[in-house]
Amino acid sequence: MQIRSTPHSGAMLLEVAEPRIDAVVAIRFKEHVRDAAGPGPGPVILDLSAVRFIDSSGLGALVAAMKLLGPERPLILCQPSEPVAKVLRLTRMESVFTIHSSPQDALAGLPGAA
């Protein structure tokens, strides 16, 4: 599981460098996200543009990661590919996650951003 992390002021940007979030990687996904997010503080922006496939176990892993990070570190999703966006839509999870079309939009939407 490859996740690239780039700190920004007040937030951590994580880029999932994996084409699939499936049953094979779902089990340890939340720990990978927590480790890549570091001690914080601030929101965690998860860039999903490289992910071409997600199934229900991967979706559950996103929820698990959000819960593990807790309310102090909201998980924000950005630029999901069309197959990933479709799964979020069909399961109505687009109403649960905050989703932005780009990392720039996600960063601009943070409290205190210029």
Added chain:
Amino acid sequence: MGCLRLCLAPHPGAVREALAILRAWLAGIDVPAEARDCCELVLAELLNNVVEHARPASPVRLIVAPGAGGRLCIVLSDGGRPMPGLRLPPPHLPALNVAASALPEGGFGWPLVHRLATRLRYRRHRGRNWLCLVLPPRAAPAEPGAR
């Protein structure tokens, strides 16, 4: 156009390999990209369910056949435990209007399958589970049960 016939060991690594074979096969037939993604997702859900819940001791058998108008017909069978109550799990999504700490981490698989497939049928016959379904060329995100 020929069918895809696969026989796979009931474990997660074999499911991933089977889905890679499926993708390569789908790339060679005349179906829209959206239908290919949909087929991969539905089979990921069904095969993961077999591996996690039916837990057969013998290989899982899968046939995918191109049908008229870009449809894909799927037959999946396994020698594992029967579905609870000998029926398909319900199509309802888990409740999402709950506290963030109580959000569901599972229960999305069958709702996805019900939304994407048509003519979904389950049968227990001679100690095996049989699932038959059809994937339309363009999956309508209609409410399950409306068909």
